[in-house]
Amino acid sequence: MTRDMLSSVLDLARWAPSGDNTQPWRFEIVDEHLIRVHGFDTRDHVLYDYDGHPSHIAHGALLETMRIAASGFGLTTSWSISSGGEHRSPVYDVRFAPDATMVRDPLFDCIEARTVQRRPMKAAPLTGVQRQALIDAAGGDFSVQFFESWRDRGRVARLLWNSAKVRLTCPEAYPVHRDVIEWRARYSKDRIPEQAVGVNPATARLMQWVMQSWGRVQFFNRYLLGTVAPRIELDLLPGVFCAAHMLVRPKRPPTGLADWIQLGIAVQRIWMTATHLGLHLQPQMTPVIFRWYARAGRHFSRDPALFEQALRLSGDFEQIAEATPRDDFGFFARVGVSPQPRSRSLRHDLAALMKG
Known part of the structure; x- marks a missing residue:
C-alpha cells in the first residue's frame, strides 16, 4: 500500500455529494495507512446548514464513498472522530488496511456516475x-x-x-x-x-x-x-x-x-x-x-x-x-x-x- 494508492482513493472519494457543491472537507495523507479528513461546515453564512448538520451528513457521505472507493483497491477502511467541541471543524481519521479477500463493492462504478436530476422525471412507478x-x-x-x-x-x-x-x-x-x-x-x-x-x-x-x-x-x-x-x-x-x-x-x-x-x-x-x-x-x-x-x-x-x-x-x-x-x-x-x-x-x- 502506497501514498499513490491513497491518492487514487481520494480522487474518487472527492465525488461525494455536498449541499450546493460546497465540498466541506480537505484531505491530509498522514502516512501509507492513514488519511486525515479536515471537515468544516457553513452554518455561519448558509441558512440551510442548520447547526452544521447538512455538512455533517455530507461528511458521512464522503466517508462511505471512501470505503467504497477503497474496496476497488483491495483495502478495508475504519474511521474515527479525532476532534471534539461543537464540530464546526470536525476531524476524521480514516485508516486503511490491505485485505486479500476484499471484493470490490458493487457500487464502485456509481461513484462518479451519481448525480442530481432537478428536472421532471417519468412518473413510472418503482418496481x-x-x-x-x-x-x-x-x-x-x-x-x-x-x-x-x-x-x-x-x-x-x-x-x-x-x-x-x-x-x-x-x-x-x-x-x-x-x-x-x-x-x-x-x-x-x-x-x-x-x-x-x-x-x-x-x-x-x-x-x-x-x-x-x-x-x-x-x-x-x-x-x-x-x-x-x-x-x-x-x-x-x-x-x-x-x-x-x-x-x-x-x-x-x-x-x-x-x-x-x-x-x-x-x-x-x-x-x-x-x-x-x-x-x-x-x-x-x-x-x-x-x-x-x-x-x-x-x-x-x-x-x-x-x-x-x-x-x-x-x-x-x-x-x-x-x-x-x-x-x-x-x-x-x-x-x-x-x-x-x-x-x-x-x-x-x-x-x-x-x-x-
Missing part, C-alpha cells in the same frame, strides 16, 4: 425490487417512507411549492441563492452550473438579472409574481413528475456528530443504489431544514412571518408523513427514471483539496 433495494440500502437504523401515488405526489408538490416561497422570500437565504449558481455554465467545479439548475434559458436570464440585488428580488416578488416561474419549474412540476418521494427517518433521535455521520452514510448508499438501479435522485431538503428550525423554536429570519409559515409547513409535512412534531426527519428526496442530465456539478481537483 418492488427497486423499492426494497432502496430500503435495504438505508440500513437497520433508518426507515424509508415512500410517497408514490398521484395524490401523494401532488401533496408533496404543494408542500415544495409553499416551502419554496419561504426560501425565495427570505432575506437571509438571498446571499446563498445569489452565489451558488455559475451562470451560463454547463459544468462547475465549486457551484451549481446554470444548465443543471432545472429552469429554461429565459427564466435563467431573468433570475440572473433579478438576483443581482435584494431590492430587485423584493420588487419582483411583490409586484411581478417573481417567485411563480421558478417555483413552477423547480418545485411544482418536478414534485409531480417522478416515481416517488422518499423520506429517510432515523429510528432514534440524532444526539451527536456520529449520528449525523451515520445518516450521511445511509444517504450515500441510498443515492448510489438508486444510480445502480438506473434511477436518478434529487434531494429536497428545504422542507426538512425549515422543520428543524420550526420545531426547535429557532427564528431563522428577521421577518417573523417566515417563521410562522415554516411552522405551518411543518404541520403539513407531518400530516403527509403521518408523523408527530416529535418525530425525526433526516433526508427527503424524489426518485425516478429520466435521461442522463446534460449538465452537472464537478469537483475541485484533488490538489486543491489537499491540506496545505
Whole structure:
C-alpha cells in the first residue's frame, strides 16, 4: 500500500455529494495507512446548514464513498472522530488496511456516475425490487417512507411549492441563492452550473438579472409574481413528475456528530443504489431544514412571518408523513427514471483539496 494508492482513493472519494457543491472537507495523507479528513461546515453564512448538520451528513457521505472507493483497491477502511467541541471543524481519521479477500463493492462504478436530476422525471412507478433495494440500502437504523401515488405526489408538490416561497422570500437565504449558481455554465467545479439548475434559458436570464440585488428580488416578488416561474419549474412540476418521494427517518433521535455521520452514510448508499438501479435522485431538503428550525423554536429570519409559515409547513409535512412534531426527519428526496442530465456539478481537483 502506497501514498499513490491513497491518492487514487481520494480522487474518487472527492465525488461525494455536498449541499450546493460546497465540498466541506480537505484531505491530509498522514502516512501509507492513514488519511486525515479536515471537515468544516457553513452554518455561519448558509441558512440551510442548520447547526452544521447538512455538512455533517455530507461528511458521512464522503466517508462511505471512501470505503467504497477503497474496496476497488483491495483495502478495508475504519474511521474515527479525532476532534471534539461543537464540530464546526470536525476531524476524521480514516485508516486503511490491505485485505486479500476484499471484493470490490458493487457500487464502485456509481461513484462518479451519481448525480442530481432537478428536472421532471417519468412518473413510472418503482418496481418492488427497486423499492426494497432502496430500503435495504438505508440500513437497520433508518426507515424509508415512500410517497408514490398521484395524490401523494401532488401533496408533496404543494408542500415544495409553499416551502419554496419561504426560501425565495427570505432575506437571509438571498446571499446563498445569489452565489451558488455559475451562470451560463454547463459544468462547475465549486457551484451549481446554470444548465443543471432545472429552469429554461429565459427564466435563467431573468433570475440572473433579478438576483443581482435584494431590492430587485423584493420588487419582483411583490409586484411581478417573481417567485411563480421558478417555483413552477423547480418545485411544482418536478414534485409531480417522478416515481416517488422518499423520506429517510432515523429510528432514534440524532444526539451527536456520529449520528449525523451515520445518516450521511445511509444517504450515500441510498443515492448510489438508486444510480445502480438506473434511477436518478434529487434531494429536497428545504422542507426538512425549515422543520428543524420550526420545531426547535429557532427564528431563522428577521421577518417573523417566515417563521410562522415554516411552522405551518411543518404541520403539513407531518400530516403527509403521518408523523408527530416529535418525530425525526433526516433526508427527503424524489426518485425516478429520466435521461442522463446534460449538465452537472464537478469537483475541485484533488490538489486543491489537499491540506496545505
